[in-house]
Amino acid sequence: MKLYDTQSRGLKEVNVEKEEVRMYCCGPTVYRDAHVGNLRTFLLSDLIARIVRLNGSQPRLIQNITDVGHMSEDFINDDKMLSQAKLEKVDPFEIARKYEQRFHTDLAALNVQPATAYPRASESIEMMLSLISRLIDAGFAYVGSDSSVYFSAEKFKSYGAISGNKLDALKPGHRYEYTEDGAKRFHADWALWKAAGDRTEMVWDSPWGKGFPGWHIECSAMSMKLLDGHVDIHVGGIDLRFPHHENERAQSNALINKEAVDLWVHGEHLLFEGKKMSKSSGNVVLLSDVIARGIDPLALRLCFLENKYRSQMDLTWNAIEAANETLKRWRTKMGHWSTDDSISIDPEIEQAFNADVDTPRVVMRLREIEKDDSHNKAAVFRYADQVLALDLNRPIEERVLTxxxxxxxxxxxxxxxxxxxxxxxxxxxxxxxxxxxxxxxxxxxxxx
RNA sequence: GGUCGGGUGGCCGAGAGGCGAGGCAAGGGACUGCAAAUCCCUCUACACGGGUUCAAAUCCCGUCCCGACCUCCA
Structure with a gap:
């Protein structure tokens, strides 16, 4: 089984001979509904986990829930959780639980199998504090003049290996003016622990005073702790490549003095009708919008499967509706082809799954089989459906007649x-x- | 400016050196009292300029264009 590794920029073999493959997928920041673009990334980790299982190994998948500390580095008022809490006029943890619940509902509707664990950042503070202390002891982090703790980017020699962004190219101020407060020693350093300042909600005690964790540290802490110090496959959206994963890698590797992650897999972004999905473009689509149109949520899954995860795909209502028709047709035909639940391996499909999650080729192959004269069409479809998870065996619902x-x-x-x-x-x-x-x-x- | 990835028919999209993927839309036909569904047929493309090769959408060089990331983001 091969996957494209962002760091080595090539295909890399996943060892599925082992009993267990350890996976980590960056989860949602639960301050709003996940849109279908977010879901595409979570679907990617599901596909990889299913393919691991198809190869006879067991995935152990950890996906974090960011319910604290996800904010822009330098503006304390920009914490996503707190501003949404203010907007909805409720406790920030209430916001977090509400959107966390919806995240699970959406995943279930897309047939994404639950991860082994969904650790919450707010419940992993101890883990992070101990990791930060060790980084200070090892000389990779320091307490700034503002009582925040920073990671010293220059101390980590191979910084930039994932994204290609070298430290000297990361001069501040390319995008917008920075307000350097002088607490950091170097412009590319980032906060592991932020001092509370005026903030009173979502703060914890620490050896350096009250505060809250930086965003990147949670993934290092959780993956190191819950995956026993090594990640076989790390999944996330392409935007996380820098700075999130670059920083996570620096933190984790600094701690153990070797590569903590074997393979970095990044899912490309989704466009909707030609544009990046964003509030300002007004083209944010939620799974609930798809359901509201009477479309099976699994049609969206099929739609995603018809595109390579590494390509920026342009989603349209037209495409979703076409996928919905295909889904209905396949389920109807499945009913005619056979009624047992035998499974028959198709080598071409197996190969496509193992070739960097080539689901478009699998779908193509199914269309081919749909039209040919083989006797075990249904069994092959069922084989593919172990990964595709389109519920192809689901009978078309009988209409209840009034x-x-x-x-x-x-x-x-x-x-x-x-x-x-x-x-x-x-x-x-x-x-x-x-x-x-x-x-x-x-x-x-x-x-x- | 730095980094990463792209440009394939009306549209969406695979393919990564050698017989024209596939889907959607459209048009025609079969079937049907008519529809619908289904099936068959039609439309035949690889940004541009060079190069390598018996052979290039595919490899190399150059050019143009597009998107993403560059301390908020899946």
Missing amino acids: PEMKTLLEDRALARNEKRWADSDALRVELENLGLSIKDTPEGQIWS
């Missing part, structure tokens, strides 16, 4: 027997208005 619908259907059958076509057509319109779609076959009318 008495009114039943009467109209009986009337129409009668009208058709008597070749009263005008009546038949009028009844069809009426039934369609009730939400049934009618098809006439040589065996009579059918509805769905």
Whole structure:
């Protein structure tokens, strides 16, 4: 099984001979609903975990819940949790729990299997404090004049290996003016622990005074602790490559003096109708929007699967609806092909999964099999569905008919027997208005 | 300015040296009382300029264009 590793910029073999493959996926900051772009990344870790399992190994997946400390480095008022709490006029932890719950609901709707654990940042403070202390002791971190603790980027020799951003190229002020307060010794240093200052909510005691953790430290702490000091596969969105993962790598590696992560996998961003999804473009799509249109959430999953995870994909309503049709067609055909639940391995599909999660090729292969004359189509589809997880075996739901619908259907059958076509057509319109779609076959009318 | 990735038909998108993926849309046909569904057919592309090669969408050089990241982001 091979995956593209951002750090070495090439395909890298994943050892699936081991009993267990340790995975870490950067989770959500729970201050708002995850949009479908966020979900695409979480889907990626699900696909990798499923492929690991297909190869006979067990994934141990840790996904953090950021419920504290995710803020821009230099502006204390910008904490995402606190500003949203202010906006909704509730306790910040209430916000966190609410959106955390919705995150799990969305994942379940997309058939994303739950991670082994979802540690919360706010409940992992001890872990982070101990890690920060060790980094200070090892000489990689220092307490600034503002009582915050900073990581010293220059002390970590291979800084920049993931993103290609070298320290001397990271001069401050490229994007917007920095307000250097002088507490950091070097412009590229970042906070491991932020002193509370005026802040009173979401603060904890520490050896350096009241404060709260920096964003990057939580992933180092959780992955080191919950994955026993080594990550086989680290998954996240492409935007996290820098600075988040670069900093996480520096922290973790500094601590153990070797590579803490074998493979860095980054999912590309999703565009919606040509533009990056953002509040200002007004094109943020939530999974609930998809469901509200009467589309199966798994159609979105199929839509994602039809594109390489490493390409910026442009999602459109048209594409989602097309995927929804494909899904319905496959489920209908599955019902006709066979009713058992046998599974038959297709070498081409197996190979595609193992070749850097090439789900577009798998989908293509399924379309091919759909049309050919093989006898075990359903068994091959079921094999692929172990990873695709599109519930292809799910029977098309039987429509529950109201008495009114039943009467109209009986009337129409009668009208058709008597070749009263005008009546038949009028009844069809009426039934369609009730939400049934009618098809006439040589065996009579059918509805769905 | 630095870094990473792209440019393929009306649209979306695979392919990474050798017989024209596939999907969507459109048009035509079969079937049907008509629809719908289904099936068949049609439309045939690789940003530009050089180079390497028997052979280039694919490799190399140059140019143009697009997106992402550069201390908020999946």
